[in-house]
Amino acid sequence: MDALPQFELLRPRSLDEVIAARAAHPQSSLLGGGTDLVVNIRRGIVAPPVLIETNGVAALRAIKADERDLHIGAATTLAELAAAPEVERHYPVVAQAAAHVAGPTQRNMGTVGGNLCLDTRCIFYNQSEWWRSANNHCLKTTGTMCHVAPKSRGVCFATFSGDLAPALLALDAEIDVAGPAGRRTMPLADLYIGYARQDEPVTESNGDGKYFLSLQPGEFITAVHARNTPGLRSEYDKIRIRRSIEYPVTGVAVALRREGETLLDLRVAFTGTNPRPVRLAGTAALCGGPLDDRVFKGLDALVRDQIMAMKTTFTPGHYRRRVAGVLAGRLVQQLFEQG
Ligand SMILES: Cc1cc2nc3c(=O)[nH]c(=O)nc-3n(C[C@H](O)[C@H](O)[C@H](O)COP(=O)(O)OP(=O)(O)OC[C@H]3O[C@@H](n4cnc5c(N)ncnc54)[C@H](O)[C@@H]3O)c2cc1C
Numbered sequence: 001m002d003a004l005p006q007f008e009l010l011r012p013r014s015l016d017e018v019i020a021a022r023a024a025h026p027q028s029s030l031l032g033g034g035t036d037l038v039v040n041i042r043r044g045i046v047a048p049p050v051l052i053e054t055n056g057v058a059a060l061r062a063i064k065a066d067e068r069d070l071h072i073g074a075a076t077t078l079a080e081l082a083a084a085p086e087v088e089r090h091y092p093v094v095a096q097a098a099a100h101v102a103g104p105t106q107r108n109m110g111t112v113g114g115n116l117c118l119d120t121r122c123i124f125y126n127q128s129e130w131w132r133s134a135n136n137h138c139l140k141t142t143g144t145m146c147h148v149a150p151k152s153r154g155v156c157f158a159t160f161s162g163d164l165a166p167a168l169l170a171l172d173a174e175i176d177v178a179g180p181a182g183r184r185t186m187p188l189a190d191l192y193i194g195y196a197r198q199d200e201p202v203t204e205s206n207g208d209g210k211y212f213l214s215l216q217p218g219e220f221i222t223a224v225h226a227r228n229t230p231g232l233r234s235e236y237d238k239i240r241i242r243r244s245i246e247y248p249v250t251g252v253a254v255a256l257r258r259e260g261e262t263l264l265d266l267r268v269a270f271t272g273t274n275p276r277p278v279r280l281a282g283t284a285a286l287c288g289g290p291l292d293d294r295v296f297k298g299l300d301a302l303v304r305d306q307i308m309a310m311k312t313t314f315t316p317g318h319y320r321r322r323v324a325g326v327l328a329g330r331l332v333q334q335l336f337e338q339g
């Protein structure tokens, strides 16, 4: 690890102060727990001259959860979220995903906003400066080619690995965003633009592993919220190489509703596979009948179609896609049979 470079640390106490600080320092980065950002600064991957800490803003730290709504401030820590009894009771998939992030140290520091905006990862990117320079860097930083897909024509495939996003996508969550241009609310799904289409240029709405968030300059997340759907059962699980302190090989969130023997609603979302968390499209067509072979085969086909198999981690891409499908099927079965 290299020594940390110089930077200025700002500690605003209100939302307005954060907005003003962002506007005054366009090159700044928001600092949640710093469990990813500081690692990247130390590796010389990024060097923001100003860090704006969100932890001191009380308005960003609230959790409200009941049988109707879920509201989580962006500076809430993952440990607080995982331990909130009403979240566990009404939105188990969210509490479980928070509890699956890294280890206790990172969860005590890491925030919801930082997890949702976690930088994408790749074996050629999350390395020291000397390692990356020995490989002539790559597209995500200052290089000219992608080592994962040398013919990618400018597209980066670095993988989004945050555990919370799929859980919240399965609940159709929305985020509140603030910035110099004002405040707005949008679907969480619209935050993620890392489509990485190999034959299409990267644009404002069609990004890749480098341009994977739709936030405008100076914008940041203030909260995430979701409505409860009566009868919705939900669960999160992930496959990782070690059983603790480890990013997901793949993480899967499933939410479903059942009436008698009929599958009424099925939502499946993944992390650790593509440059964005993926809410699987096409699951509605699998509903309306019993949970039979047709559903599992259909689910497998959707996973094969939408989940990428790029070699951005030490785990082979095809293995990742395979376990994504297996884990999704297992969770669907478990939830359907839940008493
Ligand atoms: C050993 C280790 C293992 C890990 N394992 C996992 C894992 O299994 N799963 C996982 O999900 N993560 C993992 N992480 C990454 C990290 O700890 C978590 O994702 C954590 O939630 C990041 O939150 P943070 O507040 O520390 O983010 P920070 O490092 O503070 O910020 C991350 C990024 O988000 C931006 N940001 C912060 N807050 C906001 C906001 N409100 N609005 C917009 N942008 C914002 C920052 O500017 C930065 O770009 C691991 C990290 C380590 C060191």
Ligand code: SF4
Pocket (backbone or CB within 6 Å): 121, 122, 123, 124, 125, 138, 139, 140, 145, 146, 147, 148, 149, 155, 156, 157, 158, 209, 312
């Ligand atoms: S996918 Fe390619 S461009 Fe992106 S970080 Fe990895 S090597 Fe670099």
